[in-house]
Amino acid sequence: xxxxxxxxAGFTYPGAPSPALRDCVLHADAGSITWxxxxxxxxxxxxxxxAAGLAPRHxxxxxxxxxxxxxxxxxxxxxxxxxxGRVALVLPSPATQLSGxxxxxxxxxxxxxxxLGWPRARITARVSDALTALAISHLANxxxxxxxxxxMQRAVIASMLVLEPDxxxxxxxxxxxxxxxxxxxxxLLRREAVRGAAVVVASEDTDGLHQVADRLVVFADGxxxxxxxxxxxxRGERVWEAGAASTAIAGLARxxxxxxxxxxxxxxxxxxxxx
Amino acid sequence: xxxxxxxxxxxxxxxxxxxxxxxxAVLAVAAPGPKTAAAxxxxxxxxxxxxxxGRAALRALIPLAPLWFFLFLLHGVxxxxxxxxxxxxxxxxEGLAAAVTQACRLGAIATASLTLxxxxxxxxxxxxxxxxxxxxxxxxxxxxxxxxxxxxxxxxLAIIDAQRSRGLRLRGSPLNRVRAIGPVTFPLLLGALAxxxxxxxxxxxxxxxxxxxxxxLDPPLDRVGDRAIRWLAGAGAVAVLLWRVFG
Amino acid sequence: xxxxxPLLMEGVHFAFGNASVLEGVSLEMDAGAGVALLGANGxxxxxxxxxxxxxxxxxxxxxxxxxxxxxxxxPEDLASAVGYLFQHxxxxxxxxxxxxxxxxxxxxxxxxxxxxxxxxxGVLLELGLSTLADHHPYDLPQPTRRLVAFAAxxxxxxxxxxxxxxxxxxxxxxxxxxxxxxxxxxxxxxAVLAVTHDLGFAAAVLDRAIVLAGRCIAQQLxxxxxxxxxxxxxxxxxxxxxxxLGLEGVRPxxxxxAPLLTSHPKTGTLEA
Amino acid sequence: MNARLLALLPAAIAINLVIGGxxxxxxxxxxxxxxxxxxxxxxxxxxxxxxxxxxxQVLFGLINGxxxxxxxxxxxxxxxLAGVAASQAGFRSTGRxxxxxxxxxxxxxxxxxxxxxxxxxxxxxTGTTAVVTLLRQLGLSLPVAxxxxxxxxxxxDKAVAFLVVGALVRSLPNRMxxxxxxxxxxxxx
Numbered sequence: 001x002x003x004x005x006x007x008x009a010g011f012t013y014p015g016a017p018s019p020a021l022r023d024c025v026l027h028a029d030a031g032s033i034t035w036x037x038x039x040x041x042x043x044x045x046x047x048x049x050x051a052a053g054l055a056p057r058h059x060x061x062x063x064x065x066x067x068x069x070x071x072x073x074x075x076x077x078x079x080x081x082x083x084x085g086r087v088a089l090v091l092p093s094p095a096t097q098l099s100g101x102x103x104x105x106x107x108x109x110x111x112x113x114x115x116l117g118w119p120r121a122r123i124t125a126r127v128s129d130a131l132t133a134l135a136i137s138h139l140a141n142x143x144x145x146x147x148x149x150x151x152m153q154r155a156v157i158a159s160m161l162v163l164e165p166d167x168x169x170x171x172x173x174x175x176x177x178x179x180x181x182x183x184x185x186x187x188l189l190r191r192e193a194v195r196g197a198a199v200v201v202a203s204e205d206t207d208g209l210h211q212v213a214d215r216l217v218v219f220a221d222g223x224x225x226x227x228x229x230x231x232x233x234x235r236g237e238r239v240w241e242a243g244a245a246s247t248a249i250a251g252l253a254r255x256x257x258x259x260x261x262x263x264x265x266x267x268x269x270x271x272x273x274x275x
Numbered sequence: 276x277x278x279x280x281x282x283x284x285x286x287x288x289x290x291x292x293x294x295x296x297x298x299x300a301v302l303a304v305a306a307p308g309p310k311t312a313a314a315x316x317x318x319x320x321x322x323x324x325x326x327x328x329g330r331a332a333l334r335a336l337i338p339l340a341p342l343w344f345f346l347f348l349l350h351g352v353x354x355x356x357x358x359x360x361x362x363x364x365x366x367x368x369e370g371l372a373a374a375v376t377q378a379c380r381l382g383a384i385a386t387a388s389l390t391l392x393x394x395x396x397x398x399x400x401x402x403x404x405x406x407x408x409x410x411x412x413x414x415x416x417x418x419x420x421x422x423x424x425x426x427x428x429x430x431x432l433a434i435i436d437a438q439r440s441r442g443l444r445l446r447g448s449p450l451n452r453v454r455a456i457g458p459v460t461f462p463l464l465l466g467a468l469a470x471x472x473x474x475x476x477x478x479x480x481x482x483x484x485x486x487x488x489x490x491x492l493d494p495p496l497d498r499v500g501d502r503a504i505r506w507l508a509g510a511g512a513v514a515v516l517l518w519r520v521f522g
Numbered sequence: 523x524x525x526x527x528p529l530l531m532e533g534v535h536f537a538f539g540n541a542s543v544l545e546g547v548s549l550e551m552d553a554g555a556g557v558a559l560l561g562a563n564g565x566x567x568x569x570x571x572x573x574x575x576x577x578x579x580x581x582x583x584x585x586x587x588x589x590x591x592x593x594x595x596x597p598e599d600l601a602s603a604v605g606y607l608f609q610h611x612x613x614x615x616x617x618x619x620x621x622x623x624x625x626x627x628x629x630x631x632x633x634x635x636x637x638x639x640x641x642x643x644g645v646l647l648e649l650g651l652s653t654l655a656d657h658h659p660y661d662l663p664q665p666t667r668r669l670v671a672f673a674a675x676x677x678x679x680x681x682x683x684x685x686x687x688x689x690x691x692x693x694x695x696x697x698x699x700x701x702x703x704x705x706x707x708x709x710x711x712x713a714v715l716a717v718t719h720d721l722g723f724a725a726a727v728l729d730r731a732i733v734l735a736g737r738c739i740a741q742q743l744x745x746x747x748x749x750x751x752x753x754x755x756x757x758x759x760x761x762x763x764x765x766x767l768g769l770e771g772v773r774p775x776x777x778x779x780a781p782l783l784t785s786h787p788k789t790g791t792l793e794a
Numbered sequence: 795m796n797a798r799l800l801a802l803l804p805a806a807i808a809i810n811l812v813i814g815g816x817x818x819x820x821x822x823x824x825x826x827x828x829x830x831x832x833x834x835x836x837x838x839x840x841x842x843x844x845x846x847x848x849x850x851q852v853l854f855g856l857i858n859g860x861x862x863x864x865x866x867x868x869x870x871x872x873x874x875l876a877g878v879a880a881s882q883a884g885f886r887s888t889g890r891x892x893x894x895x896x897x898x899x900x901x902x903x904x905x906x907x908x909x910x911x912x913x914x915x916x917x918x919x920t921g922t923t924a925v926v927t928l929l930r931q932l933g934l935s936l937p938v939a940x941x942x943x944x945x946x947x948x949x950x951d952k953a954v955a956f957l958v959v960g961a962l963v964r965s966l967p968n969r970m971x972x973x974x975x976x977x978x979x980x981x982x983x
Contacts, residue, residue: 008684014972015661040665040693054476058798060973080485089480092691093664096473099481100419100804103398107492112481114490123490145426148563149690159481175691178719179756194443199576207759247721248759248776255780269763273783300863304913331968338859347668353930362818377915385859393854412795416849419804420811424857427808432614433817437614441674442601442630445820452820456958458626459820460813461616464833464962467805468970469660474801484797658967698908 001071003167003198004051008065010222011046020046022222030166031198034191035209035230036157037201037220039243041206044202046091047219048169051200052089053079058097070166085116088160092172096151098144098158105131105147106140109159110124116163123162129271130158133188149176158187161192168199175205186212210234210264235261288501289403292391295504298512299387303380303510309372312379319383323390331390339385343378350374361514397422402491411486427463434462527590527620528713533583536569539610543569545737548581553681553711556704557640559723559744560755561734563653566716570734571684575606575717581701588681606716609687611671620646621655624668624673631678645677648703665693671677673779674699675706685716700709701727701775721749722758731755746771764778771780802838803846806830810850811857823921824951827854831869831970832959837974838883840877843869860919864909872952875901876959885960885983895956896949903948916940920924922947924976 006026009069012019016196019045020182024224028034036044049055053074056063063075072082091097108129131137134154139147144155153176160168168189174182186208193214201213210230218226218233220242228235233239234246237260245251246262249269253262263269296320299319306312323332354370397418404414438458439445445455529551537546543566551557559567572578573585574770576592576599585592597606608614614697617623621642628638646652649669654662659670668691675683683704689697697720702726704714718724724731724745733741733746739749750757750765761774773776810830815828828839830850835843847869855863879885879894910918916936917923922943964981971978 013969015968016972039695040663049476052476052480054479058475058479081728084482087480089476091473091476093473096470097477099420099478099483100474101397101415103396103422110492111483114492115411115482115486117486117488117490120490121491123492144312145422177294197670240318249788250761252760252763252776252779252783255776257780266759266766270766273763273767290916329978335859341920341923342860342917345642345917345920345927346915348927349923349930349936353927363889373915377917381914388856389859392859393858406815412800413836414795415800416845417853418801419800420807420849420853421857422807423804424811427805427812428815431812431819433608433610434614435816435819437595437606437608437611440575440601440604440606440608441614441627442598443626443679444598444630449822452822453954455820456817456822457961458616459816460829460958461962461965463612463813464809464829465616465966466662467809468837468966471798471801472973475796475798479797485592486797510935514692517697658965660967661969 002027002068003030003070004200005068006047006065007067009050010064011050012062012132013055014059014060015045019222021050024225026217028167028200030198031196032195032214033193033212034215034217034219035200035213036063036200036202036219036224037097037204037206037209037244039204041227042219042243043222044219044224045171047091047201048171048200050074051167051169052087054089073196085112085163086166088163088165088168088170090157090170090173092175094176095158096235097156098152102144104141105136105144105155108144108155111159112163126162126164130162132224133161134158135184149179150181153177154181154185158186161188164195164197166197168197168201170199170201170203171206172203173201174203179224180207182208196242204245206234206245210247220244231264232261234264235247287394287504288495288497289396289400290497291501293396295508296387296391298508300384301512301516303383306376306380306513307519309375309379312376312383316318316379316382316386319386323386326394328390328391328393331393332386334393335382335385335389339378339382342381346374346378347371350377384519395421398492399495401489402494403497405491406494406497408488411483411489415483419434428465430466431463434459437462524771525584526558527586528555529572529715531570531583532594534570534573534585535582536566536573536578536580537760544573544734547739549732549742551668551682551713551715553713553723554708555713555730556609556708556728557621557713557715557730557732558718558728559715559732559734560724560748562741562754565734566737567734568686570715571686571715573605574682574684575604576600577606587754600760601627602678603680604682605675605678607672607685607688608673609690611675612659612667614674615667618658619656620651620659620670620673623659623670624677627678628672641677641679645673648676648706650699665691665696668692669696669699672703674720676703679712681712682694683692683712683714683716683719686713687718687720688716691716697723703707704728721755722760725749725758725761726773746774798839800847801844802834802901803842803849806834806846807850808855810846811835811854818974824920824954825921825947826951826955827904827951828872829955829958831873832955834875836880836959836963836980837878837977839976841872843876844871847873862918864913865906865918867909868905870904871901872898876956879956880976880980883980885956885963886973886982888960888975889959891960895953898956899949899952902944902952903945905946906974907937907944910944911937936973968969 006024008026010019011021038044051069054190057075072079099108099111109127110123131140136154174185213230216230216233217224218239225242226238239246247264250262250264263272267271280331285313302315305317320332350370351366355368356367359364401414401418443458477520531547531549534544534547561567574587576595578596587600615623625642628641646695647656659667688700708714731745732739749755749761764774766771807830814825814827817824831843833846834846835885848866851866866983875898878946884894885891910916916926925943926930926939963977
């Protein structure tokens, strides 16, 4: 049974003239990384809020169709008990994800487990593992508000990793990270999938994704229009027609008039165009 | 919330300075005359210095100075009733007594209050509340606000910089300044409201609503001494209050 | 503007209290220049941009912005000559519509109403925001809101643009739009100084790199030379490809590189 | 308490404590320490507004050492009046906002002068007290001087506070008005 299932799911924000998501069919399986991409406004961020149940429970507005998160409809108030602490959500701006009451990064990462009433020994052990996994153990005693954007983003991811969630929902999780940071998070997501979690990433950053994602779903105008293996989708033409984009090198190949399938990486580009 | 709450006061359970501050406030309100008020103020200052947080007592003088000045002016110099000449100034005897009483009351309260603030550690307070199983939401609101203040002040300054860099002049005629209220306050208000959604999502995802019994990360020690101080001070304050009201 | 330099700094020292941030910094920018200000967090990049905008004043040395020393002047005096984009630009938005928001600056500078209207329409067109002119900025997604704040920095057609992480938080389309506008403004004589970690953007639209380290300018050289040769500054994909194809000294942007790769659709060999 | 309120309240309280400083930096002699209370009331109702006002007053006392906790009562009165104003679309126009602001200023001014005189001998925040001293030198008795100065400053302060909140809520984007149904009612939208 899929960790995430949308059947004809639609959603309209309160006061919005048109729906942000329309008649969306989507699934994400445990043990795999599903990457959603699309132009701004294509609906990938809304899909994550729907999966987390925050839309409509927190956003207000109207949902149509069926959404099942880990087998439960997340919009039901009673879903809190079944899903509490099992669904991780990471949003694009780290600063608004902080707990607001932590004086140190250690307390920040320990926020959710403490709220769930875990025994203290378990919290301490899981928190230090999470800090190590994100390579921020050296920041454990720093004040969260004084971290750089990249450090804060890692702290937010660590504060979700600590819960060992069954479903990851990440919206532009590496936007503030450098190349090394991005590679570290991608490797972490792969380990989480191997552990059995379902990982769903919404991001326009398609440059590294074909080495990370098992499946690429391209959204356009509020619903998925392409769904397939990343290598295949990124080399094709339809990803551009959907208003999304492939890698920088594929974009260059397209601008140079190359037909699909196009090179994705610098090495492939050199192989294609070198004398 | 200075980084180091002072060598001694840091050892107390977080609730102890809280209860002591409330007791000082009750005693201050109940203090009948200048002598008792002055005694209370001096005792508070001495206790604070012994507690190793002397600078809080000194820092209290900043808000107190204008208050004391106006008390002396309003009740001493401008007070009516029979006059007495001190240092060439004709002052109202009764007004002066009232001014000293009030000055010492405010002194005791301000000193105790700033000592509480200097020794306040958000994490220990949240743990102390969690340890007791009391309402996490209330502790969250108090601590989240205190920790949000520096961020809001920084954002307010950034807004002024940004608007000035677009040509907004803050000085000039009063009308000009009132017209500048919108461009300066709205971004702070709209920015705060726009963040509410995302902050709410994060708190919901991290199980912050409907917390039943939260695990204290580092529960502060509540020694017998702490409890004794709290009960004695509390009983003493209530006794004085009852005596003052019904005595 | 004749020979007047958009920005000149001579022996600038600056310290917050006793914590010295910049020591003996000198730099010069000509009309149309494009400089990327790089360096670790805390190296003084934002401090340097604030000195250029008279938000801060040097303890020693001189800062000459748009031909006038900043000593004794304040940001509102420079507002017509300099466009400053803050790191969290959307934090300054307050108006009910995009048009009113972007027109706020010129209005404060005392421009005539029709001149304001033209300038606003022009910059909204440049940034592809024309259809959103009457929308409330907070009804737009955050990346678009940042584009509105960028428009507000551009509207008065300043001769110097100081940008703090201009592409942070932008979506792909907005990032491309910002790149096009920066190149166009530079071509028309505007100097651009940008603090950025987005090396793809820097390589595509700026020329020179100034690297701040140890409280002074550690390196000052063409961006294409710096990127890839310095561990902290890896080369973005297009620059890496151009270098490995022997296309040195070419601006690593798709529009520039593509014609050079006119290759046979089937075999894909390089014929240029 | 649900997560949305846990996110909204600290912001509203911080606004109470910060905006005064912001406006003073512009040389305007106003406290505006109730904008957060009024805004929270308009968006989430008087109960929430009272909580914002009360906690804000306690924290103000904690941080500044001034013991204005008794003035917390006035924040509660402001929340009640702002709630009534909101239910009567009192923020629909600049004129109505100012009218409700003046009414609140009248009530708040009267109450604060009683508290100031009885508990604090007429000496409270510097601005107000300077006016009291001036009036006293002109020969007014202390109670009259305290009442006059409290009323004058509170009328202006609350009128501007209601004006700012009204203008802000009227200019809220559709997405936010959709999120705070009460706000739409307050501005008759």
